[in-house]
Amino acid sequence: MKYITGIKKSLLHLLFPHVCEGCGSDALSSESCLCVRCIHDLPATGFEKHAFNPIEKMLAGRIPFEKATAQFYFTKEGLMQNLMHRFKYRGNSTLGKQLGVLMGIQLSRSNRFDDIEALIPLPLFENKERQRGFNQSNVLCMGIAEVLNLPIIEDAVIRPVHTDTQTKKAG
Ligand SMILES: [Zn+2]
Known part of the structure; x- marks a missing residue:
């Protein structure tokens, strides 16, 4: 029986290999979506550590806020673009949650x-969430919340309903 389970596991790995979402390497722990090298290569901004960081400068005078940050650089054709694509459009929410955990660790440090x-x-706009099946900022928050041990309030912000009929009427 043990032998058969072993074969089943190997076959499953062959058919559905657990590989790094960033580089395709299979050298990663079973509970991670990313290998150690990709985690190390994530283009972290380090903004969260500093007051007057570029995000705070950009928002200053435009909206009231206490502190602001953006935690990863997004470069076209880069690792982050690849990961965002897999998270947002291919629906890999396990990867999204792991990115949230990494953000939580940075914020905590x-x-x-x-x-x-x-x-x-x-x-998100309701139809967008229905299309995608999930709200990516919610998934990121779940990862951050796990590290910082904070509650998530999902209904505090409401996005106004966006209707096509209005656009048609205007045109
Ligand atoms: Zn990798």
Whole structure:
């Protein structure tokens, strides 16, 4: 029986190999979507550690805020673009949650965000969420929440209903 289970496992690995979402290597732990090298190569901004970082400068005077950050650089054809594609469009929410966990670790290490009381994911337009099957900012929040041990408030922000009929009427 053990022998058969072994064969079944090998066959499953052959048919559905567990490989890194970033580079395709199969040298990764079973609970991770990324190999150690890809995690190391993620283009982290380090903005969360500093006041007056580029995001805070960009938002200053435009909206009221306490602290702001963006945690990864997005470069075309880069690792991050590949991962975002797999997360957003191919629906790999396990990968999204892992990226959220990595964000949570960065935020926690910075100590600048220790006074956060809750996480509020921004909603997608309803039809977009239906199309995609999930809201990616919600998935990221689940990863962040796991590290920072914070509640997620999903209904604090409402996106106004976006209707095609209005566009048609205007035209
Ligand atoms: Zn990799």
